[in-house]
Amino acid sequence: MRVDILAPAHEPPVPRAYVLSMVILSFKGRRDVEVHLFRPAVDPAEAADWPWERLLGEPVAPGHDDPAGSRRLLLEAFTADERNAVVDYLKERYQDRVSFITGQALSFPIPLGLRPLSDIPEGKTVGFIRFDKVPHYPLPFPIRGFYDLARHKPLVDEG
Numbered sequence: 001m002r003v004d005i006l007a008p009a010h011e012p013p014v015p016r017a018y019v020l021s022m023v024i025l026s027f028k029g030r031r032d033v034e035v036h037l038f039r040p041a042v043d044p045a046e047a048a049d050w051p052w053e054r055l056l057g058e059p060v061a062p063g064h065d066d067p068a069g070s071r072r073l074l075l076e077a078f079t080a081d082e083r084n085a086v087v088d089y090l091k092e093r094y095q096d097r098v099s100f101i102t103g104q105a106l107s108f109p110i111p112l113g114l115r116p117l118s119d120i121p122e123g124k125t126v127g128f129i130r131f132d133k134v135p136h137y138p139l140p141f142p143i144r145g146f147y148d149l150a151r152h153k154p155l156v157d158e159g
Contacts, residue, residue: 001095003087008105014050016042016075017108018083022090022145023100030152032099035129035145037086038076038117047075057109064113072116077106085139089131117146125150 012018020037027033052067055074059065078086083103090101122128129145131137 001091001098001101003091003101004103005083005087006102006104012105013055013108014047014074015079016046016077017105018078018080018103019106020078020083020086020101020103022094022098022102024094025097025099026155027147028149029155030149031155033147033149033152035147036117037078037143037145039078039082040076040118040142040144042075044075047071055109057111060111060113067112069116069119070110070112070114072118073114074106074110076116076118082141086143089139118144120146 008017022035022037024033024035025031027035052071056067056070087101087103090098120126126146126148129147130142131145132139132142
């Protein structure tokens with residue numbers, strides 16, 4: 001398993017600023033499935049005093065200037081300590097099933113109008129791994145993994 005945690009060029013303006021993804025060798029009949037990890041539930045009171053005027057930037061597109069989704073997207077990020085705990089957990093629990101883990105800090109300011117991962121509806125090929133529902137889950141906070149199977153090749157050629 002390869003782990004690449006990229007150090008930010010500058011110290012992030014808030015502690016909850018780190019994102020993680022991993023690649024699962026085989027998952028639900030697909031190979032090399034990319035999974036984006038996030039915190040599904042963080043108390044918004046944690047961010048009550050954050051300098052939102054500096055954290056959020058211009059709209060991602062004209063007419064998409066609602067800050068709610070971008071705020072929640074930031075709250076889904078990990079702190080450095082949480083990021084490290086998640087990486088350690090994945091290395092220990094899934095070492096034979098995960099080929100790659102990558103992490104980095106978000107870029108600030110975050111555009112307005114973004115959609116948090118937790119708002120994406122599950123469907124035929126899109127879903128969430130609920131790690132905290134796995135027996136003997138050791139972390140004191142829940143994590144989810146978003147995946148889209150349609151973006152990955154099947155394990156068996158369908159030709």
